[in-house]
Amino acid sequence: xxxxxxxxxxxxxxxxxxxxxxxAFRKLARQYHPDVAKDQESDHKFKEINEAYQTLSDQxxxxxxxxxxxxxxxxxxxxxxxxxxxxxxxxxxxxxxxPTGDPTIDLADLFEQMGFRxxxxxxxxxxxxxxxxxxxxxATTISLEDAARGSEVALDLDVPEIGLDGxxxxxxxxxxxxxxxxxIDGERLRVAGxxxxxxxKGPAGDLxxxxxxxxxxxxxxxxxxxxxxxxxxxxxxxxxxDIEVPSLDGRLTLNVKPGTRGGQxxxxxxxxxxxxxxxxxxxxxxxxxxxxxxxSDRERELYQELAKLSTFQPRLHLQDGxxxxxxxx
Amino acid sequence: xxxxxxxxxxxxxxxxxxxxxDASGLVHDDVIELVAIGVFQPxxxxxxxxxxxxxxxxxxxxxxxxxxxxxNAPGMALALTYLERMEVLExxxxxxxxxxxxx
Numbered sequence: 001x002x003x004x005x006x007x008x009x010x011x012x013x014x015x016x017x018x019x020x021x022x023x024a025f026r027k028l029a030r031q032y033h034p035d036v037a038k039d040q041e042s043d044h045k046f047k048e049i050n051e052a053y054q055t056l057s058d059q060x061x062x063x064x065x066x067x068x069x070x071x072x073x074x075x076x077x078x079x080x081x082x083x084x085x086x087x088x089x090x091x092x093x094x095x096x097x098x099p100t101g102d103p104t105i106d107l108a109d110l111f112e113q114m115g116f117r118x119x120x121x122x123x124x125x126x127x128x129x130x131x132x133x134x135x136x137x138x139a140t141t142i143s144l145e146d147a148a149r150g151s152e153v154a155l156d157l158d159v160p161e162i163g164l165d166g167x168x169x170x171x172x173x174x175x176x177x178x179x180x181x182x183x184i185d186g187e188r189l190r191v192a193g194x195x196x197x198x199x200x201k202g203p204a205g206d207l208x209x210x211x212x213x214x215x216x217x218x219x220x221x222x223x224x225x226x227x228x229x230x231x232x233x234x235x236x237x238x239x240x241x242d243i244e245v246p247s248l249d250g251r252l253t254l255n256v257k258p259g260t261r262g263g264q265x266x267x268x269x270x271x272x273x274x275x276x277x278x279x280x281x282x283x284x285x286x287x288x289x290x291x292x293x294x295x296s297d298r299e300r301e302l303y304q305e306l307a308k309l310s311t312f313q314p315r316l317h318l319q320d321g322x323x324x325x326x327x328x329x
Numbered sequence: 330x331x332x333x334x335x336x337x338x339x340x341x342x343x344x345x346x347x348x349x350x351d352a353s354g355l356v357h358d359d360v361i362e363l364v365a366i367g368v369f370q371p372x373x374x375x376x377x378x379x380x381x382x383x384x385x386x387x388x389x390x391x392x393x394x395x396x397x398x399x400x401n402a403p404g405m406a407l408a409l410t411y412l413e414r415m416e417v418l419e420x421x422x423x424x425x426x427x428x429x430x431x432x
Contacts, residue, residue, distance in 0.1 A: 025397075026397075026398060026399070029397050029398060030398075033393075033397060033398075034393075035390060035393060035394060035408075035412060050397075132351060135352075152334065175333070175335055176333070176334045176335065177334065177335045177336075177337070178334050178335070178336055178337070179337070180337060188386055189337045189338075190337065190338045190352075190382070190385065191335045191336065191337060191338060192338045192348075192352075194335055203351065206352055207335070209337075220423075220427045222420060222423045222424045222427060223420065225424075227424075227427035227428070229430065229431055262430075263428065263430075265428065276340060277341075284427070284428075286427065286428050286430075288430045
């Protein structure tokens with residue numbers, strides 16, 4: 001089993017009081033909590049912080065942890081037989097050793113199981129000990145096309161499970177999940193009763209799937225709406241015309257009105273992402289006027305001729321004494 | 330093992346109070362207070378409350394905030410309100426960013 005230094009994770013001394021431990025945890029949580037920080041690195045960091053806090057904030061677990069002795073983080077170690085008999089095999093235990101030889105069980109699993117066992121033993125006089133199974137939380141990234149059509153995802157779960165007799169093992173399983181059409185980025189889906197099995201009469205936990213949408217080459221999704229940047233030529237902007245744009249259901253024709261400004265948005269109703277039950281978001285085409293990177297001699301001549309001829313004064317309102325005289329619209 | 334395909338819980342299906350409590354880890358008093366403050370909006374009368382499925386996600390978040398930051402119900406309500414407002418604003422920001430030319 002690999003050693004983890006829970007004290008250094010929380011940045012406290014080994015002699016820290018319970019209050020200092022709680023304060024250290026809160027301070028780190030304020031920075032890395034999943035409801036505060038959204039990046040994956042923080043998420044990972046918070047899991048470590050939380051694991052350390054779950055053990056050190058519980059007197060019994062903290063004592064057991066302290067008695068494991070000092071090791072370097074990551075060092076492979078086995079608890080002594082004395083530790084095993086003191087913290088693991090007392091009470092109404094089945095006499096089994098702590099599953100520390102099992103390479104799939106880590107320190108967090110060990111302490112979690114300890115908590116479970118003590119709850120179990122503490123209530124051994126009652127008819128049966130029940131506990132709701134843990135929830136599983138997984139994330140998956142799907143493409144925009146799959147979000148629109150609906151898809152199936154395969155999730156690889158590697159989860160600790162505690163049997164009725166208090167033994168723990170890690171199980172790897174693959175579950176397939178049908179993701180309905182119409183999911184959006186950041187959405188959380190729930191599959192009731194498909195988390196870890198409950199203990200005793202406790203119900204099973206739930207499975208939660210967080211949806212992330214892969215960034216698309218062309219479309220940007222905001223909820224069910226899609227945004228597409230559409231470059232047009234200066235002549236198309238001035239003269240107007242029909243242009244073709246891509247959409248999730250093939251190519252569409254868009255009518256650009258004469259005198260279109262850069263940044264103007266055209267809405268194609270119902271051509272965004274479909275919603276779960278009915279209807280769809282919109283596709284917004286954001287028109288941007290592109291200028292040719294190079295010109296032929298003839299093109300340059302024509303532009304020069306046009307420049308001489310044109311009476312258009314777009315900056316009139318910026319001239320002294322002319323404020324407000326002409327709108328820029 | 331037979332291949333099994335799991336289905337998502339229907340979003341339209343309202344959930345009862347017991348399910349909300351079980352699945353979120355909130356206690357009854359928390360829910361009563363969060364309803365009184367107006368963060369949760371149940372349907373029906375106090376004895377037959379049902380909640381929209383999205384309330385469960387709020388409730389789970391509230392329970393996390395309670396456990397990890399020691400918040401009481403008014404604190405949970407305030408944090409939920411701010412977090413939800415931030416999410417609305419982040420959505421609005423993404424929308425406005427989508428209107429800008431790509432760099």
